[in-house]
Amino acid sequence: DVQLAGLVVDPNFVWKKQTVTIAFLNGDYKERLEFRKIYFEWFKCSHIHFIEAPLNQSADIRVGFGLDKGRSWSLIGSLSTEYSVNLTSGKVYRDFKRDFHPSMVIASVSRRSILHEGGHSLSAKHEHGHALANISWHPYFTNGKMFPQMTIDYIQNNYLQTFPLNQSLGPFDKKSVMLYKIFPAMTTDNFSSNLNEDISMNDQFYSSQIYRHFFDNDYKQCEKKIYPGKSNVQIALECYTTWYTQCMRFVRDGEFCEHHRNPWKEYQYFLWVKNETLPLPYRRVQTNGTIIVIILLLVLLVCICALLVWQHRRLRRIERYLTSPGQQLSRSEL
Structure with missing residues (x-):
């Protein structure tokens, strides 16, 4: 956990x-x-x-x-x-x-x-x-x-x-x-x-939960723009520009604000805050862990399949040996 x-x-x-x-x-x-x-x-x-x-x-x-x-x-x-x-x-x-x-x-x-x-x-x-x-x-x-x-x-x-x-x-x-x-x-x-x-x-996580209502104030108009036929990417690029607006208002450095401007990441960050999920690094760790588990399960499945195939062939040889008394099989063939 x-x-x-x-x-x-x-x-x-x-x-x-x-x-x-x-x-x-x-x-x-x-x-x-x-x-x-x-x-x-x-x-x-x-x-x-x-x-x-x-x-x-x-x-x-x-x-x-x-x-x-x-x-x-x-x-x-x-x-x-x-x-x-x-x-x-x-x-x-x-x-x-x-x-x-x-x-x-x-x-x-x-x-x-x-x-x-x-x-x-x-x-x-x-x-x-x-x-x-x-x-x-x-x-x-x-x-x-x-x-x-x-x-x-x-x-x-x-x-x-x-x-x-x-x-x-x-x-x-x-x-x-x-x-x-x-x-x-x-x-x-x-x-x-x-x-x-x-x-x-x-x-960041707990600060955002304390001031969650300020996020809602800033993005309530963006939430209204979500409707069928419009992708989340379009919505993000059009609406999630609060960071840039406030940066220009307080920092007042156009080069700095433009360099760090990223509406899509701002949208993703708001989803993280709104859904009250685990902080992003932990989510990545969990995702990576899930991938590793899946890979290990696939490897295990391949090994089991190979073992079943080998066992099936071995049983066929034993069956042939038992049904054909005149036929001799070496120990290695069994």
């Missing part, structure tokens, strides 16, 4: 509205463009319509680059519509204006940082806090002696905090982009994990 891994999400801060505005506190054109390209990967599995807005328009998410001493962080989901972080005091406060302090800080424009903090901004929490992770942390790590630069509060809040089952979707996912790098020495059972730089298929 294929077991799906999950995602840790706070349902209280899942976005209720489909259009979410993002403003930048700083950063040059290149940094902002790179951020938009990478962050937009979350659109595929959420169908949240991201729009860049001026800072003075109280954007839902306020992004800053390198503003917090080399640290990256983000408020969880829709919390950013009400709160910001005062970088001077380091405290979270109720922000009615939302035009000065950030709700997300990226230490450097890197794929891992943007996707990880982007996951937080969509309400995802740290995967190692999954209710089923069962990580046995080493006391030498939890007491702060292993990494003196980490405070006890930091370790408690970012590593040791665990979340209830109603926030832990599916089993624990070692490939999640929301997982920290964990060294074997940090645990008593040599558990370790990598610093994942991609949104895993399980991150």
Whole structure:
């Protein structure tokens, strides 16, 4: 059986509205463009319509680059519509204006940082806090002696905090982009994990189920176009262009959006989301496994047929030997 891994999400801060505005506190054109390209990967599995807005328009998410001493962080989901972080005091406060302090800080424009903090901004929490992770942390790590630069509060809040089952979707996912790098020495059972730089298929699967209604909003007109006489390929090429439209709206890089434009794949992805099936890689594994089983069965069938033919010929020889006393057959002929 294929077991799906999950995602840790706070349902209280899942976005209720489909259009979410993002403003930048700083950063040059290149940094902002790179951020938009990478962050937009979350659109595929959420169908949240991201729009860049001026800072003075109280954007839902306020992004800053390198503003917090080399640290990256983000408020969880829709919390950013009400709160910001005062970088001077380091405290979270109720922000009615939302035009000065950030709700997300990226230490450097890197794929891992943007996707990880982007996951937080969509309400995802740290995967190692999954209710089923069962990580046995080493006391030498939890007491702060292993990494003196980490405070006890930091370790408690970012590593040791665990979340209830109603926030832990599916089993624990070692490939999640929301997982920290964990060294074997940090645990008593040599558990370790990598610093994942991609949104895993399980991150995508459960994000898409949380925001499933946004998919329906975007494709409801496409669903109406399905009628006899028109192929799915035609429908896909004509209608499933939401990704490209939103890419041009948020990323605003024609070459990038055109290069990744693929209405047919967008249609297939929506079918996957709508049918709530296994993530695509697992489906391929299952398909490959099925093919292997079929091949093995065919080989077995051929072997059985060959054995039956050989047995039939042997019985014919024995029968001829028994009915013809004067005829001698060698042992090899039998």
